[in-house]
Amino acid sequence: MSIVSDQSSSVISLSMYHDVSQFLYREAELLDDWKFRDWLELLSEDISYTMRTTVNAQTRDRRRDIAPPTTWIFNDSKFQLERRVARLETGMAWAEEPPSRTRHIISNLHVLPTDKDDEIDVRLNYILYRSQKERDVTFYVGMRQDRLRKTEAAQGWQICHREITLDQAVLTSHNLSVFF
Amino acid sequence: MHKKIDIASLVDAAEGRVTPLIYTDPDIYQLEMEKIFGRCWLFLAHESQIPKAGDFFNTYMGEDPIIVVRQKDGTVKAFLNQCRHRSMRVSSADSGNTRAFTCPYHGWSYGVDGQLVDVPLESRAYPQGLCKEKWGLQEVPCVAEYKGLIFGNWDVTAPSLQEYMGDMAWYLDGVLDRRAGGTQIVGGVHKWVIECNWKFPAEQFASDQYHALFTHASAVQVLGVKPGSEDKALGEGQTARPVWETAKDAVQYGQDGHGSGFFFTEKPDANVWVDGEVSAYFRETYPEAEARLGKIRALRLAGHNNLFPTLSWLNGTATLRVWHPRGPNQVEVWAFCIADKDASDEVKNAFERSATRAFGPAGFLEQDDSENWTEVQKVLRGQRAKNTKLCLEMGLNQERLREDGIPGITNYIFSETAARGMYRRWADLLISETWDEVQQRTEQFQQEVLK
Numbered sequence: 023m024s025i026v027s028d029q030s031s032s033v034i035s036l037s038m039y040h041d042v043s044q045f046l047y048r049e050a051e052l053l054d055d056w057k058f059r060d061w062l063e064l065l066s067e068d069i070s071y072t073m074r075t076t077v078n079a080q081t082r083d084r085r086r087d088i089a090p091p092t093t094w095i096f097n098d099s100k101f102q103l104e105r106r107v108a109r110l111e112t113g114m115a116w117a118e119e120p121p122s123r124t125r126h127i128i129s130n131l132h133v134l135p136t137d138k139d140d141e142i143d144v145r146l147n148y149i150l151y152r153s154q155k156e157r158d159v160t161f162y163v164g165m166r167q168d169r170l171r172k173t174e175a176a177q178g179w180q181i182c183h184r185e186i187t188l189d190q191a192v193l194t195s196h197n198l199s200v201f202f
Numbered sequence: 203m204h205k206k207i208d209i210a211s212l213v214d215a216a217e218g219r220v221t222p223l224i225y226t227d228p229d230i231y232q233l234e235m236e237k238i239f240g241r242c243w244l245f246l247a248h249e250s251q252i253p254k255a256g257d258f259f260n261t262y263m264g265e266d267p268i269i270v271v272r273q274k275d276g277t278v279k280a281f282l283n284q285c286r287h288r289s290m291r292v293s294s295a296d297s298g299n300t301r302a303f304t305c306p307y308h309g310w311s312y313g314v315d316g317q318l319v320d321v322p323l324e325s326r327a328y329p330q331g332l333c334k335e336k337w338g339l340q341e342v343p344c345v346a347e348y349k350g351l352i353f354g355n356w357d358v359t360a361p362s363l364q365e366y367m368g369d370m371a372w373y374l375d376g377v378l379d380r381r382a383g384g385t386q387i388v389g390g391v392h393k394w395v396i397e398c399n400w401k402f403p404a405e406q407f408a409s410d411q412y413h414a415l416f417t418h419a420s421a422v423q424v425l426g427v428k429p430g431s432e433d434k435a436l437g438e439g440q441t442a443r444p445v446w447e448t449a450k451d452a453v454q455y456g457q458d459g460h461g462s463g464f465f466f467t468e469k470p471d472a473n474v475w476v477d478g479e480v481s482a483y484f485r486e487t488y489p490e491a492e493a494r495l496g497k498i499r500a501l502r503l504a505g506h507n508n509l510f511p512t513l514s515w516l517n518g519t520a521t522l523r524v525w526h527p528r529g530p531n532q533v534e535v536w537a538f539c540i541a542d543k544d545a546s547d548e549v550k551n552a553f554e555r556s557a558t559r560a561f562g563p564a565g566f567l568e569q570d571d572s573e574n575w576t577e578v579q580k581v582l583r584g585q586r587a588k589n590t591k592l593c594l595e596m597g598l599n600q601e602r603l604r605e606d607g608i609p610g611i612t613n614y615i616f617s618e619t620a621a622r623g624m625y626r627r628w629a630d631l632l633i634s635e636t637w638d639e640v641q642q643r644t645e646q647f648q649q650e651v652l653k
Contacts, residue, residue: 073564075390080295090296093389093539094558102559105424105434109566112420117569155577191296192534193394196572198564 034133034142042133042144042170045179050126053201058107061201062100066171066182071098073186073202095198096186106201117199122154124200128166140172141182152200160195164188166202207233209633215626215647218595218618222588224625225399225579230632231530237632238511239264241357243366245513245524246270246280248538249350250386251297256314259297261536262526263354268342269293269303270352271314278347280354281316281339292339296391303339312339349378350385359637369610370460370509376499377517380491383543388520388550392537392562398575400512400527401628403535406571407506407514408461409454409620412596415446417574421566425559426474436559437478437552439485441471445504452615453608454597458644459627461620464505464517472503472518475560475567479552483545484518498608508620510627515540520553521561531579537562594618594625601651611651623648 052061065071077090098106109115127149134143150162169183186202207229212221224230247259247270258271260283267283269292285292285305292303292312302319304311311320316339321332344355346363348371353363360366367374378385396403406413427435427442446452449465456462470488472481484491484503491500503518515522523537541553561568582588597617604612613619630643 075392077390078294078296080298080300082300083295083298088299090298091390093392093554093562095392095562095564097555097558101434106566108424109420112423114416114420114423115570116417116420117573158576191393193563195394195563196396196576197394197569199569199573 034135038142039131039133041178042142043131045170045177046128046131046144046146046168048177049181050128053126054124056121058110058201062104062107063175064177064179064181065100065103066180067100069100069103069180069182069184071103071184071186072096073188073198076187076189076191078191095188096202103201115199117197120155122152122200124153125151126202127151136169142170144168144170148202150200150202152195162188162195162198162202209233209629213625213629215594215622215629216650218593218598218622219591220594220625221591222582224628225401226530226582226588228530231527233632234527234628235264237634238628239527241355241360241637242511242631243344243346243353243355243360243363244511245509246345246352246354248385248387248522248540249278249347249352250543252278254299256299256301257297258293258300258303258314260293260295261524262534263342263356264527267291268354269339270354273315278345278352279314279316280342280345280352281312282342284340285310286318286337286339316341349375351378357637361637361641366458367509368458368460369455370458370462370507372499372609373455373462373507374509374515376495376502377515377522377540379494380500381487381494381542381544382490385540386543387522388539388541388554392523392535392558394535394563395528396533396535396572396575397531398533398572398579399530400525400533401624402575402578403525403533403571404508404510404512404514405461405621405624407516408508408510408624409456409463409506409618411446411452411454411463411506411615413571413574414444417570418567420570421560422474425566435478436475436556439478439482441474441476441481444474445471453604454613454615454617454619455608455610456601456613456620456623457610457648459510459624460508461624462505462507463615463620464502465615466498467501467503470501470503475556476518477552477556477559479549480518480520480556483549483552487542487545496607498606508624510624516561519557519560521557594621598622603652611648619651623651 073095074092079089128146130147132145145167152160165187167185170179171182173180212224244263251259252272255274258269261268268280269283270280283291287310290305290307292305302311309322313319318334318337342354343358422444445465449467452465454463470484472484505517508514512525520539522540526534528534539554539557541550597613601611601613626647630640634640
């Protein structure tokens, strides 16, 4: 188990990996259970929560560092995420009325130390399953780059950065009304 | 067509009735592709997206894939993205820069001018000779630009773009012509699929301010600033209340299938969901806009628009979009953020933030629009439902011409004048063989409306 023994390299310990994965599973649970106010508690005040569009670029252009432009799908601060939660609470957020049933599946967790003692990076793949209304089903699949910060609070960590990649260039979902 | 559809009986614009079969029937959809998307002016791209020779942008006219490409002489051409040999797509990136479009299937290669320039093994495979001049990419015969927006039309007998737009150009100028530098697209394109007929979003942007009060109640409630909760503002300078609560009066325009609606405000205030930085920018640049456009349009920083059939935009919020049809039951939205070229980068970023916050697939407002349309389309699977006439009577027979410089057939904003005009134009196009006939029918209807 070189992962555990090699403390000097950038490899994180098994206990840290366990700690981080349990925290992220707990976070996913809160979202799936519609406990959005509790979920907000896991986000730092300075969180940046973003998703940009995905594009098809020619390899020739990519080599020249030219790519089709992208734009924000999410570009949210804590305040704006709180406003999204407040919207759901109005009972008139029709995209989520009645609310979608979601299952956040996360895997391929790659945990890396950062240059700050109290922060770590996690790269992971996700499948976000959404079942809505009578028979609407959507799978959102992609990658997330999270940064977690150690906190004194009971949950142990706070999310201070979430950069979401959704692999579809043309989204086959009529809206993105759930949290990633 | 295997059955005869009486199009005229499905749309009764004079009485305000529409039979929802028009949103579901596959034969009607095929007819639309031929008679509407085959001969109306369709938005292709903004000139700022392809500034240099060889720059291309891939889009659609109806369901036909189209390459829009800047030529060496600075002009713009548009081609069907289809190899003439076996119909393969010759360009697959969303956009880029190239010297040639080479088919991945057998390697036929076309110049940016559409000419077939290279055929692998030409002399061995075509010993009898191949007339390459005959096998260039199929060019869209009519391409025209209006203040930065590039349009295409397959029909050489169609009226000019300017004539086709008619009075709608006056409303469009309110977005395109606020400042000397014109406009540009900021950032990339939101692309997403909604399981609904293309006419639902097109009609809503033409004619439906009415839905905003209820459909978007949640967004307005959480994004609008209330007295005592100023900490919940979207930056300094944000407009406090939605325009429909503060405006004095309002207007809807509907003519030649196009539609628009807006409120009259006393101050140049953008809508409540727009960034404070953007709202402040509109106030600062108001004198320039007023000098260019006059008071009415300079003050117009909200409201809805659709240029028939599928180009929609919202003033102030800076979203411009095309509803690409994808069969009777599906639409693919392509939404762009459009902003004044002369604005600072910071303001452009704020425009992009605002457009994304409110609109796009995750937008506070737009999430709920797409929810309505998909549910409507599901209901219309029902045999009774799709044959049950819908009420399109709002503001019926209240149409008038104004004397304050606002052009065209108008009504109060809460009306369905533009929807009735849009469906009537739609029917006129489907049942008429020639553009002269289309124009005559539309003209006749519009005279009746104003009687």
